[in-house]
Amino acid sequence: MTPPRPTPRFRPTSRGAVIATCLVAAVTLAGCSAETPVVDGDEPITIGTTGTVTALDPAAATDAGSFAVQSQVFPYLLSSPYGSAELEPDIAESAGFTSATQYTVVLKPDLEWANGNALTASDVVFSFDRQRTINAATTAGADGPLANLASTEALDETTVVFTLTTENDALFSRVLAGAAGAIVDEETFAADAVTPDDDIVEAEAFAGPYTLTRYDRNNMLEYRAFGGYQGLLETARTEDIAVKYYANAANLKLDVQEGNIDVAWGSLSASDVDDLRGNDAVTVVDAPGGDIRFLAFSASAQPFGTATPEPDAARALAVRAAVAELVDREQLAAQVYTGSMLPLYSQVAAGLAGATESLKGFYGDGDGGPDPDQATQLLTAAGVTMPVALTLNFSSELYGAESAAEYALIEAQLEATGAFAVTLQDTAAAQYRAEADSYPASQSGRTPQYADADTYLRPVFAEGAGAGLDPALLELIAEQATTADAGERTALIEGIQDDLAAALPTLPLLQSTQIAVTGADISGLDDTLDASLTLRYAALFRE
Structure with missing residues (x-):
């Protein structure tokens, strides 16, 4: 009973x-600002993190530390604007269901990778097909994000149709914006095997807000704004970003409070954060x-x-x-x-x-x-x-x-x-x-x-x-x-x-x-610490 x-x-x-x-209000206020921050080419921003990167290839890793890198350098069909978790077209011009089991995406015209290769519907089909091939038991398995994807087809250079097995999948758009939705360059990546990190960097196979100019995994990564980026976030506010990786959160705290890095982002303890809130040299931003x-x-x-x-x-x-x-x-x-x-x-x-x-x-x-x-x-x-x-x-x-x-x-x-x-x-x-x-x-x-x-x-x-x-x-x-x-x-x-x-x-x-901790002259974190749960480096700038 x-x-x-x-x-x-x-x-x-x-x-x-x-x-x-409050998030809507934040977006409205940002839209009313007197002037939009421009790319700062003079002084890079250095971010410190306790995260770890497993692999650069989206088919090899979907953990948070790897996605933190992938989301800066690879394009996605859909993404979220600053201050929101709602999805909008990113490198897509339009996206939506055209039947109960067909989701159609039209790309923006004349997209390119940083290496000069054309970014077309063929790359999109290649990206999802290789995810399903390489990760048949995980990403494409019964409980994986691509479990409902039956096929992906390019109708022309800019039009892609995703055919789903279940009707009216309200979550499929989230898949396109998530770790399994990264688009990769078919002229660089292997169709049926993980592509090594160094090969990806050397080929400049990027089309997100940033490219990678230095890749020393879990030690130091250096990014440069990609001038050909045509996604939702527009031009990155700072041209050069460096990310330093820490094995010990205590060292991360020490470096941000002493000004050795500009932003601390990672697993700082509750007591460390509480201590930093009382330090006038830094600002604690949380959401x-x-x-x-x-x-x-x-x-x-x-x-x-x-x-x-x-x-x-x-x-x-x-x-x-x-x-x-x-x-x-x-x-x-x-x-x-x-x-x-x-x-x-x-x-x-x-x-x-x-x-x-x-x-x-x-x-x-x-x-x-x-x-x-x-x-x-x-x-x-x-x-x-x-x-x-x-x-x-x-x-x-x-x-x-x-x-x-x-x-x-x-x-x-x-x-x-x-x-x-x-x-x-x-x-x-x-x-x-x-x-x-x-x-x-x-x-x-x-x-x-x-x-x-x-x-x-x-x-x-x-x-x-x-x-x-x-x-x-x-x-x-x-x-x-x-x-x-x-x-x-x-x-x-x-x-x-x-x-x-x-x-x-x-x-x-x-x-x-x-929680992020910044130096006094760093802004933009209020824009990107939002319900999308993704730290977008393109939002950051030095005042």
């Missing part, structure tokens, strides 16, 4: 809508990020779960709801992460279309704070004896050193009123990955693969977190991905978040921030 679900007690304003409004953290409840192993001695769906839900009533996200964000993480009140990261704050309406004081009295009432009404024994599993190795402090604080929040007796268990990453689905309640997270609500829904609930969910809700989660009308899809995503808040298979807790 399905237990009765909670109904929302409050109707909060969507934080996602607020952030989206909502894409990574989220949540507590995942096992349908079988949670208190009163299906595999426990006393399985009871109604009491299991009461326990999950009581946890939701007691968690104080603001305290977690402020005390443990000192602002480098933000409170999260829904399964979808704030800033994306359709993001809500559903949990505020169902649990707590209506404004994001806890409600201990309501937690006690829920457990009492369900006939649950207090304190409830609850084991919380987490992995400091997998989710960061601050995890121990985060879960110690959650333990204190749950135990403060006597509702729970919590046992904490920190587990090594390899064991944690293997056993996480069997833990009663476990630390979990999601790093987005694309800037869309779907990345937090289907991949999460198609696997362990979806166990025990109403099949009708799982169908809705699948349906949103093929809903062509943007308004209908947004409404569907909003409703899914309400349903997830009521069912609580997961309890969203925190959302990352994008």
Whole structure:
């Protein structure tokens, strides 16, 4: 028997809508500026990062560190303007569905690679065909971004038709703008094998905002603005960019505060960022990020779960709801992460279309704070004896050193009123990955693969977190991905978040921030730290 679900007690304003409004305002203000920054050819900007590059070839690597390079130098059919996650034509002149299963792209005329080769529809077909050939089991596999692509055909020099296996794929445009969507030069790249980094650089096989003039992987990369770039972002604001790679975040912090680099971008600790905020020589710029953290409840192993001695769906839900009533996200964000993480009140990261704050309406004081009295009432009404024994599993190795402090604080929040007796268990990453689905309640997270609500829904609930969910809700989660009308899809995503808040298979807790630290004379980061989650070097300039 399905237990009765909670109904929302409050109707909060969507934080996602607020952030989206701010992003729109930022774009409007940028468009009204008195003068547009011009290319600065006198002094390069040096960026420091803790990221790592696996490979330059888009068919060889889709990790964040590699995409950070690829997105600067390769062209894409679609991209996002500064200050937005919404997609617009990049090197395309137009793009869209011409039938339920055909997506047609028309390229801008007279496109060229930096080496002088013509960039045509043939390059586009070549790029996607080689991705499917080289990555048949991954990128083009059942769970890969190109899984729905049946074929790619060039009708003429500028027109490409993508034929899909599923109708009305609302996410295909995101694929074209993502790591699998990079267009490469067919006269440089191998059709059925990964092309070495040095061969790509030597051939100048680039047509993004920048070309690479020096490539010392994971040590130093040097970029120069590409004069033939015809994409969405227009002319790069700084001609020369250097990127220095750091193995140690402490050295990155030291160099930016001493002025040895202009921008620090990477995994600075919460304490390092907090320390830098008090340094007048630098500016900390932050915006909502894409990574989220949540507590995942096992349908079988949670208190009163299906595999426990006393399985009871109604009491299991009461326990999950009581946890939701007691968690104080603001305290977690402020005390443990000192602002480098933000409170999260829904399964979808704030800033994306359709993001809500559903949990505020169902649990707590209506404004994001806890409600201990309501937690006690829920457990009492369900006939649950207090304190409830609850084991919380987490992995400091997998989710960061601050995890121990985060879960110690959650333990204190749950135990403060006597509702729970919590046992904490920190587990090594390899064991944690293997056993996480069997833990009663476990630390979990999601790093987005694309800037869309779907990345937090289907991949999460198609696997362990979806166990025990109403099949009708799982169908809705699948349906949103093929809903062509943007308004209908947004409404569907909003409703899914309400349903997830009521069912609580997961309890969203925190959302990352994008953080960069700059010298006092560097501008442009406010333009590019946006919901697209991509740092575009072309936005940066020295005042």
